Amino acid sequence: MMLNLETPKKFRALVHQARQVAENVFRPVSRKYDRDEHAYPAELDMLAAIMDGMNDGTMGEGAGAGKLKAERRHGDGIVNSTNMSTVLGLQELCWGDVGLSLTLPRQGLGNAAIAAVASAEQRQRFSKTWAAMAITEPDCGSDSAAIRTTAVKDGDDYIINGEKIFVTSGERADAVVVWASLDRSLGRAAIKSFVVEKGAAGMEVVRLEKKLGIKASDTAAITFTDCRVPAANLLGSADISGAQGFAGAMQTFDNTRPVVAAMAVGVAKAALDRTRELLREQGIRLNYRHDLKRCSHMEATLYRYEAEWEAARLLTLKAAWMADNGQPNSTAASVAKAKAGRVANDITLGCAGLLGDVGYCEDELLEKWARDSKILDIFEGTQQIQQLIIARRLLGKTSAELR
Numbered sequence: 001m002m003l004n005l006e007t008p009k010k011f012r013a014l015v016h017q018a019r020q021v022a023e024n025v026f027r028p029v030s031r032k033y034d035r036d037e038h039a040y041p042a043e044l045d046m047l048a049a050i051m052d053g054m055n056d057g058t059m060g061e062g063a064g065a066g067k068l069k070a071e072r073r074h075g076d077g078i079v080n081s082t083n084m085s086t087v088l089g090l091q092e093l094c095w096g097d098v099g100l101s102l103t104l105p106r107q108g109l110g111n112a113a114i115a116a117v118a119s120a121e122q123r124q125r126f127s128k129t130w131a132a133m134a135i136t137e138p139d140c141g142s143d144s145a146a147i148r149t150t151a152v153k154d155g156d157d158y159i160i161n162g163e164k165i166f167v168t169s170g171e172r173a174d175a176v177v178v179w180a181s182l183d184r185s186l187g188r189a190a191i192k193s194f195v196v197e198k199g200a201a202g203m204e205v206v207r208l209e210k211k212l213g214i215k216a217s218d219t220a221a222i223t224f225t226d227c228r229v230p231a232a233n234l235l236g237s238a239d240i241s242g243a244q245g246f247a248g249a250m251q252t253f254d255n256t257r258p259v260v261a262a263m264a265v266g267v268a269k270a271a272l273d274r275t276r277e278l279l280r281e282q283g284i285r286l287n288y289r290h291d292l293k294r295c296s297h298m299e300a301t302l303y304r305y306e307a308e309w310e311a312a313r314l315l316t317l318k319a320a321w322m323a324d325n326g327q328p329n330s331t332a333a334s335v336a337k338a339k340a341g342r343v344a345n346d347i348t349l350g351c352a353g354l355l356g357d358v359g360y361c362e363d364e365l366l367e368k369w370a371r372d373s374k375i376l377d378i379f380e381g382t383q384q385i386q387q388l389i390i391a392r393r394l395l396g397k398t399s400a401e402l403r
Helices: 009-035 042-054 082-096 098-102 110-117 120-125 184-190 246-281 297-324 330-354 366-377 383-395
Strands: 131-134 150-154 157-168 175-181 191-197 203-208 219-230
Touching: 009 042, 009 082, 009 098, 009 366, 082 098, 082 246, 082 297, 098 246, 098 366, 110 120, 110 131, 110 175, 110 191, 110 246, 131 157, 150 175, 157 175, 157 191, 175 184, 184 191, 191 219, 246 297, 246 330, 246 366, 297 330, 330 366, 330 383
Parallel strands: 131 175
Antiparallel strands: 150 157, 157 219, 175 191, 203 219
C-alpha cells in the first residue's frame, strides 16, 4: 500500500482557515496578551462560531481530537477523520500562538476525556461544553494513579473532595473534567472522571498561576469541598474494573498527546520560518545543494533542525492516523509527544540563539516562542514520563516492574 503524505483534500480548507486565523488574528495580539497575563483575549469571542464550524461532525470533541475508532475491518478503506483534522488545524493555529490556541472557546483539553470515555448520550449532552481537564494535584504530578481526590456516592449524586492544580482554562471553561477515586483502597481501577460544571457549589478557583510562557492561557488551582455532582456526570461506566476505570481514563492521553505534539510542531515551524526570513533579509540564503561539509555552522544547524522537525511532524500524523483507523496508538502517541516536545524546545531556543540579540529581544516573537514551547515538553506527561512509557511498551514491563 502506498503512503500518501499530502494533506487530505477535504482538510485543505480547514488548514487554510486555521493559518489565516493564526496570521491575522493571533499574531497581531500575541505580544499584547503575553504582557497582560490573565487578561481574557476578547478577540477570540468572534472565533467561536468559526471554530464550531471547524468542529461540525466531530461530536464536539474540540481540541481533544476524536474518540479512538473501533477496530477497522478489512475493506473499510483508509480513514482521515477528527484526529487528523485536529492535529492539522492545531499545527497552523500554534504557528500563530500556543497560548491563544489553548484558550479558544469550546476547545478545551477536557473535551478529549469526554470523547475518550463518555457514553453516546454524554457526548451529545456535552457537545457544546468548553471543558478543561483537572488531573494534577499538589502531591500527584506525573503519576496519575496516585490521585487523592475522592468521589463518594450519595444518592443520585457524587460528593467530590480534593484539590487540583495546573488546570488549563480552569477559570474560563464552562466545566472541568475532574479525575477522582471512588475508592482509594482499590487503586487505579477506581479512578473515574467527572464533569463538574462551572458554578457548582463547593468548587472554587483559588488562584491563577504566573508562568514562563503561554500567558494568554489561564492556568488555575481549584479546590473541591463537598462538591455535589450528578451521577449522570460520571463519564462512562461507574463499574470499578481495570477496563472501565483507570485504563479507560488513560485513553484520554492517547487523544491529547498527538494534540500537544501538533502544538509543538506548529511553534517550531514558526521559529524556523521566521529565522529563515530574518537571515534572507541579511543576505543569507540556505543552499540545499551544498554538501554538509561545505556549509557554515549556521546552515548545518538549520538543516538539522528542519530534519528533526519533519520527523516530529510525521510521527504526529502517524499517531493521529492510527487513532482514526482503529489502531491502538498509545505507544505512537507517546513517541510523537516525546519527540515533538523535545524538538520544539531545541528549535525555538536554538533559533533564538542563532540570531543573537535579535532572537533575544521582545522586538521579535522568537523569544516568546522559546518560552511558550517549554510547556509542550511538560504537560500531558513530561519528556521523562513519555520515555518511561515507551520503554515499558517495548520491553513488555508493567509500571511496577519499570519505574
